[in-house]
Amino acid sequence: MLPQPVRAALRRVLYPARFHLHPALSRYTGPESVVTWAVYEAGFHLWRRTWGRGARLARPIFLIGCPRSGTTIAVDLFALHPEVANLSEAPETWDPRGYEDFEADHHWTAADVLPEDAARLHARFEYHRRWHGRPRFVNKYPRSSVRIDYIRAVFPDAVYIHVIRDGRAVAASMLQALGRRRRGQVKPDMPFTHPPGWRGLIRQDKAEQVALQWRAVVSYIVSKRAELGPAYYEIRYEELCERPRAVLGAAFGFVGLGADEELLARLPERLDSQNYKWKQQLSLQQVETITRTEAPLLEELGYSL
Incomplete structure (x- = not known):
């Protein structure tokens, strides 16, 4: 069994079938092979x-959205x-210095762009796109949802x-997801994406906290719609589930x-x-707290209360 960090790195690389399925190489270069990962990494640095x-x-x-919104399946x-090369999540590329820092601010602006960071991204x-021989590149990374100005400065045509x-x-x-965390595991005060002003959103009542978190992340993205103009597009999770072929x-x-x-x-019909689970999983008090906290934005987005 490969060490977990190596397996995690391998999962972040989608290997071209023409390479790892070659009869003479497949034994050594499959998706779970250190050889493939090493070739990819060595090739990148060279x-x-x-x-x-x-x-x-x-x-x-870039696919963006509040965590747990369906961005992964999307x-x-x-x-x-x-024609698309996918490299999601790529935390070591986005956050090489502080990915595991629970106190880090995830909201970055254009003023936070360093030349070496832009060059690395x-x-x-671009290497990953070329590795696959695809004309376009896609990435989904939760923290990108609160870094739109930063990304625009690095990739102006995104x-x-x-x-x-x-x-x-x-x-x-x-x-x-919070409840599934292992006993004894260090728990950050606010898991998932830290929106602007996240420290002021921390609550003892975690139902209120996650509702505030959703509201802050989505409000930030929605506030950028006018600036992004034709570079911005919305997908509703509910419509994606109902009509994935039409939506995609x-x-x-x-x-x-x-x-x-x-x-x-090749896409599923449905x-x-x-979405039905929240009515089963949440207590009446949690439903009341979350709905009250989210109500204005829910209504703005067209959801019935």
């Missing part, structure tokens, strides 16, 4: 020092497009797909990717929505 010096990634696609389905993502879900379902899912087909069109019948046929 490329960056030589041909990739000053590399620039064009028109990246990016997994989006990445089925044959362009190099890693496009953003915002996945929105009923905040009560999101809050219930966040609470459930429209999203492909938004970013300039074609979607023929063969591609759409996904099982998990």
Whole structure:
């Protein structure tokens, strides 16, 4: 069995089938092979020092949204497009110095961009795109949802797909995830994404806290809609579950990717929505607290109370 850090690194790399399925190499270069990971990493560092010096990634696609909103299933389905190279989450690329710092501020602005950070992001993502031989690149990283100004400064031609879900379902899912944490594990005061002003949102009542967290993250993204203009697109989790082919087909069109019948046929006709669970998982008091906290934004987004 490979060490967990190595397995985690391997999962972040989607290896080209033409490489790891080659009959002469598959024994040594499968997705769970250190050889494949080592070749990928060695190739990156060599490329960056030589041909990739000053590399620039064009028109990246970023899936954003509050954690537990369906961004993972959305990016997994989006990445089925044959012209897209997917590298999600890539925390070691986004946050090489403080990913595991529970007290870190996740909200970054254009003023936080350092030249070496911009160069690293362009190099890693452009290399990954070239490794797969795909014209476009997509990334889903929860903290990107509160770094839009930062990303715009690094990738001025980026496009953003915002996945929105009923905040009560999101809050219930966040609470459930908190409850699954192992006994004795260090628990940050606020797990998941830290929105602007996150320290002021910490509560003893975690139902209220996750509701405030959802409201702050989504409000931040929504506040950027006008600035982003044609670079911004929304997907509703509920519609994605109901009509994944139509929703993803429209999203492909938004970013300039074609979607023929063969591609759409590879997508599921329907996904099982998990939204019903919040009514079963939450106590009446939790429902009241979460709904009261989220109500203005829920109504603004078109959700019935």
